[in-house]
Amino acid sequence: MDIEILGALIVTEGRVSITPTAPKARQVLALLAFFADQVVPVSALIEELWAGRPPRSARTTLQTYVLQLRELITGALAAQGPGAVSAKDILVTCPGGYLLNTRGGTSDAKEFERLAGLGYRAVGEGDHADGARLLRDSLVLWRGAPFADVQLGKQMELEAARLEESRLCALDQRIEADLQLGRHRELLAELTVLVSRYRTHENLCRQFMIALQRSGRWSEALDVYRKLRGTLARESGLEPSVVLRQLHRSILLAHTHTGSTAAEPGSRVVRVV
Numbered sequence: 001m002d003i004e005i006l007g008a009l010i011v012t013e014g015r016v017s018i019t020p021t022a023p024k025a026r027q028v029l030a031l032l033a034f035f036a037d038q039v040v041p042v043s044a045l046i047e048e049l050w051a052g053r054p055p056r057s058a059r060t061t062l063q064t065y066v067l068q069l070r071e072l073i074t075g076a077l078a079a080q081g082p083g084a085v086s087a088k089d090i091l092v093t094c095p096g097g098y099l100l101n102t103r104g105g106t107s108d109a110k111e112f113e114r115l116a117g118l119g120y121r122a123v124g125e126g127d128h129a130d131g132a133r134l135l136r137d138s139l140v141l142w143r144g145a146p147f148a149d150v151q152l153g154k155q156m157e158l159e160a161a162r163l164e165e166s167r168l169c170a171l172d173q174r175i176e177a178d179l180q181l182g183r184h185r186e187l188l189a190e191l192t193v194l195v196s197r198y199r200t201h202e203n204l205c206r207q208f209m210i211a212l213q214r215s216g217r218w219s220e221a222l223d224v225y226r227k228l229r230g231t232l233a234r235e236s237g238l239e240p241s242v243v244l245r246q247l248h249r250s251i252l253l254a255h256t257h258t259g260s261t262a263a264e265p266g267s268r269v270v271r272v273v
Helices: 023-034 042-049 057-079 108-124 130-138 154-180 185-196 202-214 218-236 244-258
Strands: 002-004 010-013 039-041 092-093 097-101
Touching: 002 108, 010 057, 023 042, 023 057, 023 097, 023 154, 039 042, 042 057, 042 097, 042 154, 057 092, 108 130, 108 154, 130 154, 154 185, 154 202, 185 202, 202 218, 202 244, 218 244
Parallel strands: none
Antiparallel strands: 002 010, 039 097, 092 097
């Protein structure tokens, strides 16, 4: 069984989709897929489906959703031809809950975490080229917001937010590695979009300012800081961090020293990290 949750929910058995169209059944599959190969308690499934207000028939209704999923699994197994595996071997009833048995299948979320972990390790060891490559490969797995087409309960909303934060961390580290490799010009278009999307993300703004400054676009780097400062003041009443203020001061001093908004050949470029 192959599972994709980094975007729309896609679960396939033998390349045949077992993803239901009914919203509640999709919720059940989403939770089972996220915790694949682990027992998910019935209480957790009920909480996810009905947010503390389950109907009296909650357990019976949940069993109905499980039966619907098993019917889809049975159809997918039939398409593979005769075999010894049944739907109950894949969506397993366990004491107190259910388990989705992937039988060694793939999971985009687990592969993302594996590649990102390798990327972090490479960067930590000073291998920025390999780190950037691994982190880039991990980010390619993302097709959109986690569980983009699933109605999420409280538990899965938290898990989706955790995944999104993990994606941002990997993205941040990949950009940092690219900056270390001198790829500041290649990053400008990407960072323009990211800073517009995450208007108060200070480290993305810091990276954008560095990329602009190293590309000789001093005034634009200062403008990024000005916009961030205004947004923070309006939305939270805060000032940019000490690191950003120091970076702004360094760029401002260098800009004033050169007396130009563009770096000329041989001009001094402030190194800021």
